[in-house]
Amino acid sequence: MISDANTAQGAVCHDSVIELDHVSFAYQEQKVISDFSFAIRERDFVGVIGSNGAGKTTLLRMMVGLLQPTEGQIRLFGEPIRRFRDWERIGYVPQKNAFNPLFPATVREVVMSGLYNNKKLFRRIGREEQRKCDDALEVMRISEIQHKRIGQLSGGQQQRVFLARALVNKPDLLVLDEPTVGIDAQTQADFFELIFHMHAHHHMTFLMVSHDISMIEDQLGQEPREQCGAIKFYVRHSHEQDCAIPDLQHSLV
Ligand SMILES: Nc1ncnc2c1ncn2[C@@H]1O[C@H](COP(=O)(O)OP(=O)(O)OP(=O)(O)O)[C@@H](O)[C@H]1O
Numbered sequence: 001m002i003s004d005a006n007t008a009q010g011a012v013c014h015d016s017v018i019e020l021d022h023v024s025f026a027y028q029e030q031k032v033i034s035d036f037s038f039a040i041r042e043r044d045f046v047g048v049i050g051s052n053g054a055g056k057t058t059l060l061r062m063m064v065g066l067l068q069p070t071e072g073q074i075r076l077f078g079e080p081i082r083r084f085r086d087w088e089r090i091g092y093v094p095q096k097n098a099f100n101p102l103f104p105a106t107v108r109e110v111v112m113s114g115l116y117n118n119k120k121l122f123r124r125i126g127r128e129e130q131r132k133c134d135d136a137l138e139v140m141r142i143s144e145i146q147h148k149r150i151g152q153l154s155g156g157q158q159q160r161v162f163l164a165r166a167l168v169n170k171p172d173l174l175v176l177d178e179p180t181v182g183i184d185a186q187t188q189a190d191f192f193e194l195i196f197h198m199h200a201h202h203h204m205t206f207l208m209v210s211h212d213i214s215m216i217e218d219q220l221g222q223e224p225r226e227q228c229g230a231i232k233f234y235v236r237h238s239h240e241q242d243c244a245i246p247d248l249q250h251s252l253v
Pocket of ligand 1: 027030032050051052053054055056057058059095
């Protein structure tokens with residue numbers, strides 16, 4: 001028999017996070033996505049695999065509101081995307097980030113900025129915020145360079161800063177476009193351990209483009225659930241127990 005608690009949790013955890021309804025997209029004459037429908041539910045981990053130019057980044061950019069579909073509808077957390085305002089619920093780390101070498105902010109300031117949306121920008125930064133920031137810096141192994149200017153770091157170091165910034169606020173949905181390109185093997189392994197733990201135990205939903213098919217199959221299963229042209233979607237859903245420890249670092253040990 002299913003207990004009331006399970007039923008309640010099941011209902012909550014199956015709310016839809018992203019819905020694509022007959023979505024198409026073209027750059028001028030070039031059609032990239034054709035009549036694609038797909039739903040991502042709360043606590044899904046969706047891995048996206050596909051050859052270069054298949055349209056993965058285009059699809060992600062539509063899902064986070066940076067491109068408009070040529071046809072079809074997108075809903076985020078149940079709202080039509082044009083009416084959606086809760087952008088702080090979504091963390092997005094694009095494929096290629098690069099800060100201008102003259103950009104004046106430090107690593108710590110960039111990570112800290114992940115904690116604020118526009119409304120909260122001028123609030124005092126409290127001890128709790130500082131602690132969350134320390135935690136994210138530690139997890140991405142960038143504590144030692146936290147006072148350096150972001151523009152002066154290598155590409156891999158900058159990518160770690162972007163990941164720390166996306167993780168610091170623990171968004172409900174984290175969208176990652178080839179997040180570990182250019183990152184050393186140890187930090188990469190730690191990062192995957194961290195996000196798969198967060199998926200299983202911290203009620204987060206993930207959408208991640210990767211070229212690492214063996215890692216995706218190991219973590220999400222051998223068979224894609226859905227296909228859009230040359231793009232395949234691997235999905236694992238979590239019903240595991242939530243974990244009460246709030247820090248990011250505990251999932252690395
Ligand atoms: N801004 C743009 N203007 C015109 N065409 C574009 C633009 N961005 C992408 N394209 C084209 O759309 C197609 C899909 O590109 P997209 O970047 O979405 O692919 P991808 O699957 O993310 O590729 P990769 O694995 O190389 O990152 C490609 O043929 C690309 O040349």
